[in-house]
Amino acid sequence: MSHELRTPLNAILGFAQLLDHNPRAPLNDKQKRQVNQIEKSGHHLLSLINDVLDLAKIESGQLALSVEAISLNSVFDDACSTMEANASAVGITLNCMPLDTDLRVRADYTRTKQILLNLLSNAIKYNVANGRVDILAKHQENVIKISVSDTGPGVQTDRLSELFEPFNRLDAEETHVEGTGIGLSITRELVQRMHGEIGVDSPPGHGATFWFTLPISTAPAADHPRISGHQRLAKIANPKTLLYIEDNPANQRLMEDIVDAMQGVTLRTASTAEIGLQMMHYAVPNVVLMDLNLPGMDGYDALSYLRNNSSYRDVRVIALSANALPNDKKNGLNAGFDAYLIKPIDIRQFTDTLNPLLGAPIRQEP
Numbered sequence: 527m528s529h530e531l532r533t534p535l536n537a538i539l540g541f542a543q544l545l546d547h548n549p550r551a552p553l554n555d556k557q558k559r560q561v562n563q564i565e566k567s568g569h570h571l572l573s574l575i576n577d578v579l580d581l582a583k584i585e586s587g588q589l590a591l592s593v594e595a596i597s598l599n600s601v602f603d604d605a606c607s608t609m610e611a612n613a614s615a616v617g618i619t620l621n622c623m624p625l626d627t628d629l630r631v632r633a634d635y636t637r638t639k640q641i642l643l644n645l646l647s648n649a650i651k652y653n654v655a656n657g658r659v660d661i662l663a664k665h666q667e668n669v670i671k672i673s674v675s676d677t678g679p680g681v682q683t684d685r686l687s688e689l690f691e692p693f694n695r696l697d698a699e700e701t702h703v704e705g706t707g708i709g710l711s712i713t714r715e716l717v718q719r720m721h722g723e724i725g726v727d728s729p730p731g732h733g734a735t736f737w738f739t740l741p742i743s744t745a746p747a748a749d750h751p752r753i754s755g756h757q758r759l760a761k762i763a764n765p766k767t768l769l770y771i772e773d774n775p776a777n778q779r780l781m782e783d784i785v786d787a788m789q790g791v792t793l794r795t796a797s798t799a800e801i802g803l804q805m806m807h808y809a810v811p812n813v814v815l816m817d818l819n820l821p822g823m824d825g826y827d828a829l830s831y832l833r834n835n836s837s838y839r840d841v842r843v844i845a846l847s848a849n850a851l852p853n854d855k856k857n858g859l860n861a862g863f864d865a866y867l868i869k870p871i872d873i874r875q876f877t878d879t880l881n882p883l884l885g886a887p888i889r890q891e892p
Contacts, residue, residue: 528582529659532869533774533848535571535575535870536869536871537774538891539565539568539778539880540777540873541783542561542564544784544873545557548787550666572870579876581711584716592635593632593633593722595631595634595747596631596747597628597747598628598672599625599629600628600635602622602624602642602661602814603624605642605730606661609643609647609650609680612696613646615649617657618650618653618659620659621660621844630743631669631741632720632721632741632742632743633722637720640713641713642661642672642674645738646659647709649674649678649734650676652676652678652679652732652734653675653678654679659674659675660674660766661675668741669740670739670742671691672739672740673737674736676734676735678734679722679731680728680734681726686728690710690714698806706854713738717739717740722739723739766791766792766812767792767812768814769794769811770794770795771795771798771799771801771802771816771817772795773820775823777869784871784876785827798821798822798823799820799824799825799827799828800822802814803828806838806841812841812883813842813843813879815884816829816846817846817847817859819848824844829843829862829863830862837885841861842884845866846867846869846876847866848849852869863881865879867879884888
């Protein structure tokens with residue numbers, strides 16, 4: 527389901543990004559506004575898909591967590607950096623000061639960030655003009671209590687119990703605020719599965735404070751490098767070759783346009799893994815970009831062939847797939863992919879991943 531829903535969005539959001547950032551044919555103001563609306567609506571649809579799939583995973587007991595010691599300073603900085611532009615765009619001040627001490631909790635880093643993003647997003651959406659959002663953390667016995675407070679109108683006391691019900695938006699569907707009404711339900715499930723508690727305090731007319739707890743940890747924090755989404759498209763100085771193995775024609779055309787905007791990169795395209803491997807027999811590319819759900823030999827089989835063949839063992843291989851569950855990425859990296867990217871493609875993240883691999887040495891066929 528994730529794969530089928532994400533695949534068409536890859537073309538929609540990918541081409542929208544290209545139109546918006548094409549220096550050869552810049553858009554006029556009206557066209558730019560229209561393309562930005564496509565991007566905005568596409569990302570909103572993607573967030574809805576993610577929420578529905580998360581809820582389905584939770585309800586079916588398929589949600590996998592990687593619980594370890596994580597630094598709250600790191601996850602706070604990551605989440606606040608992500609939401610900073612959203613808050614600024616609507617005139618909301620986001621106060622996310624560094625913690626005085628390096629507080630660590632036992633939790634899943636990605637899911638803890640997801641919890642914070644859900645709470646911060648709601649605090650921004652349901653605030654007032656020129657409002658404020660504060661995020662705090664306090665040590666309480668064996669747990670850390672994290673709170674997100676806003677200066678909005680708050681929630682009626684007699685409706686607080688409805689907040690965490692799936693698809694219940696407390697009549698917000700009659701306003702301009704977008705949403706599905708399942709974000710808080712997912713947030714509650716994530717907190718509880720990491721052995722925490724969640725709640726809300728909302729004095730009438732004085733905003734709302736959503737809080738949750740996580741078990742404290744004394745172990746060293748695991749390293750979670752962040753990927754910046756604000757780096758500019760890098761230029762390639764020397765000719766490099768990228769082989770893209772993808773059976774979807776729309777995705778092939780999208781990659782052609784993406785690579786066309788990059789200097790010095792040559793793109794070759796194959797619709798099946800078998801064709802791609804045959805092409806490599808005659809010319810070894812610098813990097814292979816591989817879809818996983820291919821007709822005939824799939825992406826994992828093709829990767830196994832490359833890794834077990836001395837002529838191609840050192841070729842860099844990137845997975846680009848609509849299989850977007852956390853275990854999908856983990857399994858892909860464990861299988862030997864040099865990177866695992868998810869559709870819909872983020873062009874800046876793609877180029878940030880591709881450029882270093884294009885310059886890496888490979889073993890040429892004798």
